[in-house]
Amino acid sequence: MKFSRRDLLIGTVGITAGIAFTPVPWKLLGDASIWTQNWPWIPQPSHGPVETKLSACALCVAGCGMRVRMAAGFPVGVSGVTTNPVTQGALCPLGFAAHQLNWHPARLLTVRHNGRASSWPEAQAAFAKTCAEGPVAVIDGRPGRAASATLEVFAAKHNGSYQAVSGPETNALVPYAAWSEVPVSALGYDLENARTIVSFGAPLLDGWGTPGRFTRLWSERAAGQINPQLRLIQIEPSLSHTAARAWRWVAVREGTQSALAAALARVLVEEHLVKTQGPLPDMTLEQAAVQAGIPITAIRDLAHAMVECAPTVVITSDSDPTVSALNVLLGAIGTPGGIVLKTKMNQQHGSVPAAPATVRATVIDGTVPWDLIPPTQGEVFRFAAWDGGGSNADWLLPSPGFLEELTDIPTAPTSSIETYTIATNLLAQPQETQTAAQFFSKLDGTLPDVDKSIHARCEQIFQAKLGTIYAGKPTPVAQFTSGAKLEAQLRNGSVWLGESPRHTTLRCALKTWPTAAAPAPVTDWTATWAPPVLPLLAAKLYQESTLRDAPGRSQA
Amino acid sequence: MSARYGMVIDLDRCTGCGACMIACAAENNVSPPEPRATWRTGITPMVVRALSNGKDGTDRREAFIPITCMHCEHETPCVSVCPQQAVEFDKSTGIVMQMPQRCLGCRYCMTACPYHARYFNWWDPQWPPGMEKSLNPGVSVRMRGVVEKCNLCHSRYHDALQKAAAAGKKEIDVADYVPACVEACPTGAIQFGDLADPKDPATIAAKSPDAFRLLEAIGTEPKIHYKTTQAWIRALADRQSDRPTEAPHV
Amino acid sequence: MSETALVDRRWIERGAERASTMRFLLWLFPWVCLLLLGVYAAGLCFYYGLNQTNMDNRFAFGLWIFLDLTVIALGAGAFFTGFLVYILKQQDLKPVLNSAVVIGLTCYSGAVAVLMVDVGQPLRAWFTFWYPNTHSMLTEVTFCISCYLLVLVLEYIPVLVKNRQLRRVPSFLVFEHQAHKLVPVLAGVGAFLSFFHQGSLGGLYGVLRGRPFAYRQGFMIWPSTFFLFILSAIAVGPSFLMLVVATAEKITGQKLVDFRVYRKLGFISGVMLAIYVAAKAIDTYVWLNVTSPSMGFGPWDYYSYWPLSSTFLFTATVPLGLLPAILFIVPRTARHRGLLLLAAALTCCGVALNRFVMTVQTLALPTLPFDPFLKYTPSWQEVATFGAVVAYGVIVYSLSYRYLPMFEAMKGE
């Protein structure tokens, strides 16, 4: 018998019929949909032990305490530390995605020389050469760290200069420092005791100072109250996030803050709203009113509102003596609720400006604004963990990223009390990276070692017997029996909080009313965020929602 | 044990910083935005939106309102419409649960939700190489073509349950279960608690005269409450004032 | 005569007048192109996902859902004609029965195909059968449509095997005779299923408590839209059938059915339409004065937005509802072929517009007090897929007309 086309047909029918009685179609149907639930190109979370560790965020000067959730040895989530007396469990929005920064596309992991890939030995050689030729300028974006000491010593040894770059919040304190002849780092705002805060464009509720410190104060004492304990008066051209939530918003014409300040000064003095008698600005009330575009009556009301609820303090967004002078009139310097002197313990880091002409090499370390142009002709070596783009540095040197470097965190600029935190490196430092301190130590073995300096500082704190250690529960330093115990606590994410501020020791002499052009106010909400790139998830705020405008800073 | 987890969000305390949004995304393994994503195609299980009184100049007032799944208690719109039980109302917690792995992506639930708190994965989630190491092991990653939304940080509830079991307890410790957005808020504007417990601070806050809910008249009994002393916000929320006719700067 | 033409002839009914092979191919060509483009677009959606469309989280439903609802309404002619012929024994409608079946088949299969593109995870679509949520209107729709599609296939096979060549296979002939006995049963089942899913399609939106614009109270578990959709579908089905047959006559230049059939279809459409318009008016009144206010929404919340203001509601009911109804019923106008067809066309537009309002306007309107009114324009992929369904319908109908004795057979009996 031979096989016909008809047989083929019937045979196929038989097979099809048979298949239905096997697991094939049914299991394939099931497995196909399971496949869609486990697509190979969709990443899966890693397996491994989950543990929670404490550290601190070293990405900006605020240095918030961080509770880090680690899985399989990598951070999978961060949150604030509620026992931290400064932040009280708060972080800035960007902090919550900071643990993803180490894999940011802009992460620097190769030495780059004028845009081309290079290597550490080459960088070392180039630096050694320039050092031999002349003095070195060191620009430190995070002064006051243990590492800063190392940099300073190195600069001194190589008859160079050490310069600290400070952010807007520190700059805002510069005038008072000048008038009262104390270092800026010794000053702070005693917000906790203030009743009225007049902010000239400072984003007090939007990334100013240490997250949590003012926001918590504000939410407890001001939010939603018709007649709040804490009055926040926001003077700003546009309705910013802070202005929107302020007790009162005064729309001032762009760049006329000095004029308004002058007008307020006149009203305060002439109507005897303040004890002090001047100095007074030359500008008359009328002129000022016209300039600022605010009716005189409104200015009067504002002046009255300012003093209604004392103590009152004025806060500027950046260095602006013409406005800062108001604090002198208000007697808000060296008094509770004003600008106060922190108890001093850590040694000062003066900033000696470099002699531009002679400097052969400039080293930039820490979170220095990406667009900073060093005032030198010499070769520029910049340490950065992320490439913010458009840097004019000759050398880009990859430094450790988030939680990859052991560093200590000095008092935050706006704080009125000294603090000390250690940001433990929960992640191993990648071999591709070096810190500036490590880089220098390769040239000069005698430089102070960061780990040792941190140890020394802990010892200092222990010896001084001042302040309190905030771990689970606060423990006065005096109660510690050994420095080692104290150090161990600090290295495990505890915070040292100094004594409460002294109000008497600050005197401020102001002969004439200052005149200086007001700097541009901080408008970009990311201005206080120090790394050159934002966490990718930050785009949720301005791309996938309309909450904010996209930041000016390049996203790499 | 039958809890009714819910929130009371104090709009007067919300500064619109967006910490809750980012904390939520990080906790729940939401990927960074696809380059083409917009406010209408993005994934923001917790989103803060701006309110305004519609006036200009110095009369202008603005506020911010965090919007997430309201976990409607009654006639939950999304649960009844899902053709294959990918959405479920959990009797023991009052949480409206979304199961992306069961979802076929018909998006019927999205048309049903009056709060627009549901999000469709228009693209496959993508992370830069290596960043998958930062994924939260407690939450599975969604894939293109499915709907997702706030599950009230359910992985944290899991951990709390497990901890309780290990300690031989039946009930979870309240302190162990706090959603990421609540934890993240720098002004403590979000109060989280068991609304079935009359002594719970959240329950008491929800009963205050300043408290209200969005679209209450629809009758879905949302478990996210809001709170404000500002008359204009209340008027807007109660739909007494006219609404914007154009999309917020898009 | 070329070789292919000869082969082609052999498949065409003996004695039937059909266009030459060449002309037929020329006629098919553009439609095939359109179909292929649509298939390509659908392929893009499968490969890259639904980001190929312009839908978004707010416009979660778009052009495709509108297409599905409309197409399925137009396809209603199939079940209703079957119902009239086999259950109500309206033998004089028999001549158009086969076309009704073909139209129904293409409409339903087309709709299902588009739905498969529309869902984000087609490979999981079968979950609906395995883990059905009995409370969901969509489950009801899925079940009924897939079952009814099966019914339509069964109804189509007897028509198919009437083909000159297929007829010659003995077993097919046997089957055809058996099938004929079965057809009335199928018609009954079909009618039942269709009643349900046509309604459920309306229910789909009527149950949306979260969308006060669409939400309706109703009878037991069914919102009023459930019944309105059944009515409008029954009304539009015969109209569409009439239009298709008339177009076929126009293109082929042959008289396929007697004018009395048109008038009958028209009359049915007219009566149903009249009932529908009345019902819709009452429903709208109740909704605007009772249902909607109770949810805190007034007419202003719906009709203050240009372009989708109340004009749509009006147009859908009066010029595209009441007017054709009158044209259909009043003998003087119904006698006139042109007016009859015009009325049919108006009816189809009216129902399409109604479906548009239900699907698109519902999503465009804001629910939250601080929400804007949203706009959406479909991407070319969406439009192409839409076009493919139309092309598919034309092609299937053309082939069926050419190779199957759709009208002849019925005349024969």
Add this chain to the structure above:
Amino acid sequence: MRRFLLVFGIGFALALIGGWLVFPRVVYLEKQQPFDFFHKTHAEKSGLTGCDSCHVIGSDGQFAGIPRNDVCLGCHSDKLGKSEAEALLVDNYLKQNDQPEWLIYSRQPANVWFSHAIHTQRAGLQCVDCHGNYGESDQPRIYEVNRITGYSRDIWGHSISRLRRAPHDGMKMTDCEKCHRRHHVEVGCLGCHQ
């Protein structure tokens, strides 16, 4: 007609053979474990009787799963015995401090949340209730992975039809549900999913 049945029958039979015998071998792929491990030897030689002597549950309820190197180092600081597996363990893993990448038979997909703590501590289940008598296994099991889904075969179970199965065969959702129903434990989707 006879011939019809014959040809049809042949086709039918072919399909059955292919579907029941060939298909399972095609969808599942055998994989090698890093090295042989013998539960029985450990139970007998080292007196590690209870499962929890290696597979511990932490105070926070976390299940450690397969022990990490430090646990092994407790005994295997240097080679015990001459076996090839022992050499591999000590030289390639413990000395390099490199975790062996075990293929886990009962690994559930990423969207499943299973708490050993709850099932053992609260429900009082024994390990064997779900895993069977691993402790007595004296030869390494073969690990099979589904080529399409990437799941371990233990999830579907070894009986391809899932009809007549051994007690511990299969760890699909339906298997979980069965037990939950038996003990009247009601949990929502997210009770077991994440």
